[in-house]
Amino acid sequence: MVERTLRVCRFESWRIVSPIGVAGGLVLAWKEGVKVQIVSEKEYYIAVTVKDLSNRLNWGLIGVYLNTNEQVRAGQFHELSATIQKMQNEMIVMGDFNTIASQEEKRGGGLKSWSSISDFNNFIDGSSLMDLGMVGRNFTWSNKRRGEEQILERLDRILVSNSWLHMFPTNTVTRMQENGSDHALLLLDTSLQVERSKRRFKFQQRWCGVEAVRGVITEAWNSYVEGSAMFVLAQKLKLCRHRLVQWQKTSKSNSKAEIEEILKKIEELRETGINGGIEVEELENMLENAYGREESYWKEKSRIKWLKEGDKNTKFVHQSFQSRVRRNKIWKLERNDRSFATSRADIALVAEDYFRDIFSSTNSTDPEGEFEDFLPKVSLAMNRRLLRPVSLDEVKRLCLVCTLKVHPVMMGSQQSSSITTGTLWLGMCFER
Structure with missing residues (x-):
């Protein structure tokens, strides 16, 4: 049955580890363009070396289906660590690990054993692996129940070495939909086309000890800029940024x-x-x-x-x-129609529509009725007095008061300590 399905999918070669009863079982299949060599296998893993014939890249791959029993799984982690050390390649370990890396990776049911979580994290750290994460919902397994009896966990994942990540820096893992299974498929794309955007300028700490950088900043900061203080500051910062970008392009930074x-x-x-x-x-x-x-x-x-x-x-x-x-x-971002935007331009449009919607008013009724029960604090007479125009006589009286206040300050009187700087400056202006 499995081999017939693989032929229908046009796979040319495969390796099958038969299940024990109704539990376990692994299938590793590949098409032309890669050369696969089996390194070792057991009832819970298949370890191979992969050679990409198109770009001549080589790496190691281990597909796993670990045991649900914590004690058995701990021994399997130990054997996998030894296998990874023997292969000494850029490594990728993927499959169903039947455990989680933190309590946040489970929803519903009781808490997972801390020893189980610790064993898994020790395996990841001890093998110098890192999780690629995934695009989509946070869980890959469900007990297929509803309501309070539903349990969701992230049992499936893809772990890689740092050297493998340098080999394939533009990659993504997408969580597919469950179709007739309690597990969700994970699709790894190593040839992701990345849309490059304009890089954001950031001053680097390692430039602080470079004399040329000090000269670039000094020259830009001493340049003449006309305008208000804040405008001058903004323009000089902008000029420093542009000069540093030019220096970075032309120097060996x-x-x-x-x-x-x-x-x-x-x-x-x-x-x-x-x-x-x-x-x-x-x-x-x-x-x-x-x-x-x-x-x-x-x-x-x-x-x-x-x-x-x-x-x-x-x-x-x-x-x-x-x-x-x-x-x-x-x-990616989900649209209102449940479809997904994946390109940079489409993601920007979805985000723009979302924020425009939440910051736009959807209430077309007149809001004046909401303020009927508010008691006014400013009476009509007070409002007329506040809004009336200022007469010339009032301006002259204000000037006279300010001028009289400033005289004791100018004569060195002890009253100067009680008069603010703003009053002093205003009085001197009016006196002149």
């Missing part, structure tokens, strides 16, 4: 490229037999400074607040940055 260039120069000197001296020492100092700037850059990108200055530029920092980028990206 990329610390990663600088590190590679310095390493290349050091290697060239060593090939000629020069392993010491002033030139090598200068290059090593430059290399240390470049490493410091690169480390500062990734710390700033990762936004891990508790990392202190001096911590190493670890994979954890890179993974934190990659996870934040994927978490903050809006992959």
Whole structure:
């Protein structure tokens, strides 16, 4: 039955792990364009190496269907960790893990065992994997019941290594609809076309120690701008931003490229037999400074607040940055007709329509009736007095009062401490 279905779907090759009774069972199928080699398999996983013949990329893949028993699953995590270490490839581990990574990944029923959650997270961290997340609803499994008896969990997911993520940086996981199953399908697309937008300018902390940046900012800030104080401030900030963008394009501000260039120069000197001296020492100092700037850059990108200055530029920092980028990206938005907008332009239109709707009035009735029970605080006589025009005599009396108030201040009287600066300035203006 399974093989016939695979042929109908035009798969050319496959590997099947038969179920034990009515439980378990795995199928891994592939079409032309990839070369798959089986590494190992058991009743709960299939481990293979994949070679993409079109771009010559290689990676490891493990498809899993773990046991529902917590003690058995803990042993399976241990065996999977050992298999991942043996393969030593860019790795992707995907399938039904039959457990969750936090209590928030379950709705309904009792709480999951904390030891089960801890075992799963230890497996993820110990294998240096990260969750790709998914686009769609938060849960992948349902007990198919309704009301208070309904239980939803996220049992299925795709975990990858950081090196695999660098190989396929533009990828997305989409949660498909359940059709005749209590599990939802997950579709991984590694050839996602990303629409590039204009990059937002952000001052980088690693520029602080660069003398050229100090000169660029000083020159822009000392430029003459005419206008109000706030206008001058805004224009100078804008000019600094534009000058820094120009400097970044023309200078070697990329610390990663600088590190590679310095390493290349050091290697060239060593090939000629020069392993010491002033030139090598200068290059090593430059290399240390470049490493410091690169480390500062990734710390700033990762936004891990508790990392202190001096911590190493670890994979954890890179993974934190990659996870934040994927978490903050809006992959799709649902329209009113239950369809989904996926392109950048369509997502922008859906968001614009949504906020226009919630900030637009839908009440066409006259609101004056709502204020009938409010008691007025300003009488009609008070309102007429407040709105009447100011006469010239009143202006002259005001000028005279202010001028008289300022004289004691100008003569050094002790009363000066009780008169505000605003009164002093106004009195001097009227006196003149």
